[in-house]
Amino acid sequence: MTGTPLRVGLVGYGLAGSVFHAPLIAATEGLALDTVVTSNPERQQQARAAYPDVRLAATADELLGRADELDLIVIASPNRTHVPLATVTLETGLPVVVDKPVAGTAAEARKLAALAEERGLLLSVFQNRRWDNDFLTLRKLVDEGGLGDVYRFESRFERWRPQLKGGWRESGDPAEIGGLLYDLGSHVVDQALVLFGPVTHVYAETDIRREGAQTDDDTFIALTHASGVRSHLHVSATTAQLGPRFRVLGSKAGYVKHGLDPQEAALRDGARPGPGWGTEPEELWGRVGAGESPVTGGGTPVPTLPGDYPAYYEGVARALLDGAPNPVTALEAAAALDVLEAARRSAREKVTVTL
Numbered sequence: 001m002t003g004t005p006l007r008v009g010l011v012g013y014g015l016a017g018s019v020f021h022a023p024l025i026a027a028t029e030g031l032a033l034d035t036v037v038t039s040n041p042e043r044q045q046q047a048r049a050a051y052p053d054v055r056l057a058a059t060a061d062e063l064l065g066r067a068d069e070l071d072l073i074v075i076a077s078p079n080r081t082h083v084p085l086a087t088v089t090l091e092t093g094l095p096v097v098v099d100k101p102v103a104g105t106a107a108e109a110r111k112l113a114a115l116a117e118e119r120g121l122l123l124s125v126f127q128n129r130r131w132d133n134d135f136l137t138l139r140k141l142v143d144e145g146g147l148g149d150v151y152r153f154e155s156r157f158e159r160w161r162p163q164l165k166g167g168w169r170e171s172g173d174p175a176e177i178g179g180l181l182y183d184l185g186s187h188v189v190d191q192a193l194v195l196f197g198p199v200t201h202v203y204a205e206t207d208i209r210r211e212g213a214q215t216d217d218d219t220f221i222a223l224t225h226a227s228g229v230r231s232h233l234h235v236s237a238t239t240a241q242l243g244p245r246f247r248v249l250g251s252k253a254g255y256v257k258h259g260l261d262p263q264e265a266a267l268r269d270g271a272r273p274g275p276g277w278g279t280e281p282e283e284l285w286g287r288v289g290a291g292e293s294p295v296t297g298g299g300t301p302v303p304t305l306p307g308d309y310p311a312y313y314e315g316v317a318r319a320l321l322d323g324a325p326n327p328v329t330a331l332e333a334a335a336a337l338d339v340l341e342a343a344r345r346s347a348r349e350k351v352t353v354t355l
Contacts, residue, residue: 012078073097078176116330
């Protein structure tokens with residue numbers, strides 16, 4: 001990639017915008033963070049302090065009013081704004097990256113995908129956890145056949161947050177698309193689909209555990225893949241004792257991995273991609289074995305591959321500048337939304353849903 005970097009407008013400077021998108025955009029060859037959109041004076045000051053040359057805008061309309069000065073729009077604003085902002089951006093003639101979930105329904109995601117195709121524009125969805133260190137390691141193990149035929153994939157994205165934090169993510173208003181099913185569930189479902197392909201049946205249990213909570217904070221999803229693999233996915237804010245991040249059982253061996261990829265914590269602490277990025281110490285490596293307990297030291301430690309969130313925006317830059325494939329398409333996101341919608345119906349009606 002050579003030449004003038006693509007000028008990026010970032011809509012939203014909350015958690016997603018400030019912790020994930022802005023640092024990764026700024027670190028990517030071929031991209032330049034041009035403008036941050038936020039009406040919050042404190043966040044404007046934070047953006048200017050972190051990126052002295054960045055321009056500021058109070059609204060997305062103000063940003064799109066000078067669309068001819070930009071090459072890519074990134075939408076990291078609240079979930080309810082994703083579809084309308086992505087639609088107007090594509091209609092303006094600019095490619096767009098949208099944070100997950102791209103939409104509240106699969107139908108909306110496919111409508112956006114059709115609009116992007118009609119306009120000949122990139123529409124990509126930020127699924128950063130495809131580049132988690134543990135997921136990259138597991139994908140390599142599966143691809144190389146180290147586990148044999150996988151029977152069961154257990155994935156846990158659990159937290160201990162007994163007190164509500166407030167905000168739209170915990171709102172009970174369906175328009176906000178809050179709750180863990182669509183938040184952390186978007187990640188674990190996407191990972192399951194990438195690893196093991198399409199799903200035929202979905203069963204889910206969603207619960208509201210914390211006092212005053214308005215939307216799901218403790219959710220379980222069981223998937224049957226067309227390949228025969230069964231995925232058991234847990235997302236929770238009420239887990240007092242955390243389980244393994246992954247427990248994967250195959251015909252030859254199993255893989256157990258504890259702990260969470262270190263990249264989010266590093267970004268929150270102000271670290272930026274560079275040498276040694278995304279690595280973890282040996283004592284956190286997962287283990288592969290058969291008939292042994294990794295908890296007591298059984299199995300063989302497997303080096304965890306470095307996490308690589310920067311690879312997502314590198315992929316976006318290559319797609320725009322060199323015609324490389326879109327790193328995460330809206331149609332892939334729509335397939336995950338099919339599963340999330342089925343999970344919501346399953347939990348509500350207490351049935352297994354066939355896709």
